[in-house]
Amino acid sequence: MPTSKDVAAAAGVSQSTVSYVMSGKRPISEKTRLRVEAAIEQLTYRPNAGARALASRKSQVIGLVLPITPEAHLGSLMEFIAVIAATARRLDHDVLLVTDEEGSQGLERVVGQQLCDGLILMQVEADDERIPVVRKLRVPVVFIGIPNDSAGLNCIDADFARAGELCVEEMAAAGHTSGVIIGWRPRLVGSRLNYVGRFLGGANAAAERLGVSLNHVPATSDRRSIEAAVDACIAGAEGKPAFVSPDVTVLELLPRILHERGLEPGKDASIIAVGPTPDVLIELQESTVLDLQPREVSRRAVEILFSLMQADRPDKDGLLELIPPRVTHRHGTAGPTVPVTQSIH
Template identity: 35%
Template sequence: MMAKIHEVAEAAGVSISTVSYALSGKRSISPSTRDRVEQAAARLGYQPNAGARMLAGRRTNIFALTEPFRPDTHAPTHMSFVLATSIAARRFDYDILLLTDAEASAGMRRVSASGLVDGILVLDVAPRDDRVALARSIEVPTVFIGVPEDAEGLVCVDLDFEAASALAIDKLADAGHGRVGFVGHSEDAYERSNFPRRVRHGLEVAAQRRGIALSVVSPREGEAGRGDLRDGLRRLLQDSDVTAIALHCDDSAHRLVLAELAAARLSVPGDVSLVSIGSTFDTGSLSTPIDRIPLDPHASCELAVELAARLADGDTVEAGVRLLAPQYRDSGSVSPPR
């Protein structure tokens, strides 16, 4: 069992505050007293906690990354953000402590109380996220990679999903498409995470602005969702007015869409145009390359880590939402309808 500071004080014959000052260097202590304290600490195996180091003005050079893992977590997407955050942190000489509690606020509360970290990065942000109130109540600098509904006073970084959706609709509208299908997430995902609803809302607003009719397919999660997706796609393809499909879904759903189009003997883009929104994987490597407006984990995580490092250094960072401009990657999957 680790020794306590009062045990070091008793062994050295000094007060607890003297132990703190001797080990932190915060105040001048006589050499003989410092030697007694250091010898007692070494003999007892005492180590000051991270909070004490922070009070002494020393950084831990650790950022916590709170990323709740749930049974429905899409691991490849989430891990791409974990990896991107870790790479960015190393460039700023920080290590990452990954908090995967399903109850996301628990781990965040734990590290903020211990003083173990210099900052906290928040992933998988829900519309009404418990970590929002917690971030406002703790002293540890916190940066959200994502945007909750109530972002007042927070530092947030994310792709501008609404602009990405508008970019997709404009591309299809400019090509002459008047009715567009949309393959999205399950309805549960729109309650659980904030970015899917921002994509869908952005599509609805942009479609109305351009006079485009939008037909939505929202399959369930898991194996049942594959059947939902097939049924939804067949309904879309039976509607002769649907000449394009926007995709905001995982890589397996993209492949299923391409397989269904091939089974129906429909070509891309000759019969149906496709655009992928917010993908973290390379849609250009699919059996049929698909135009994409990517979600780049490295860009958002790099900025988030930079802001967290500045906050840890005591710099003033203005609260607010910082949205990254979307970029269109053309793979030739959009053309005028026949």
């Protein structure tokens, strides 16, 4: 493997000049720069990451910490990861995977070894056991998710409370006076991931404010219990019933179930989908869609981390950023149509 010394020799300059050409931290004459760049090209020189990290005290790597919990939806996790990796690369950094087999010791290890210049923590729980560890770390950390005590921490997430509000506001705007939230799976509802609670909190507040009667049942993959929830809502509804759900299976079944009961979505009843995956969307017509913008959340997480890494004093006050959901009204009858109208509240 060629070193910067080899490049220097090939270009007829000193090693330090090669370094300054690459970093741009001192002025270099056009002529010299071109010679060095040509030598780099010709030798296909790549700076040795270890040496660079040792000398500069920066690894150019960020750590991505993922607890692989059973309640997590692995597919959506993967989407976050992809965006985080791409964004980091755009900022000339790589991503180290830190799974939580080691528990929070893994964090201490990768930071202690100086493998990472910063961390992004995913699947943050309400009372996350990693928080006390993080507070002692000497590198910036960004949480995706909002723990209960977020003081001094840098957190970002989709604004689930606002999403809950929006669902109810949409209902009210469409003339509904009652609706049901067929929510997340029971094990998720009971978990320490608090976004379920944030969503319901927002929804309930809006329901009270707008005079909408709102029920909530957890989702199951069992058709009969979904049908029971639907029927209860229909029976209890004063006017047209409205259905809110973030669950893939529920969203797939809902149109069929409503159809069997002689209700036409978009006319006799409303469906509001929360953060659906693309394949659900294809079949979900005549509905309102809340996009929770996972890609935007991921992108911002990386951007925040970088701004912290560049800051001189990382002892900031902490930061809480909530990405607002996007509301889309879908019309049409079949095929992978695109949204027709879109309103941003």
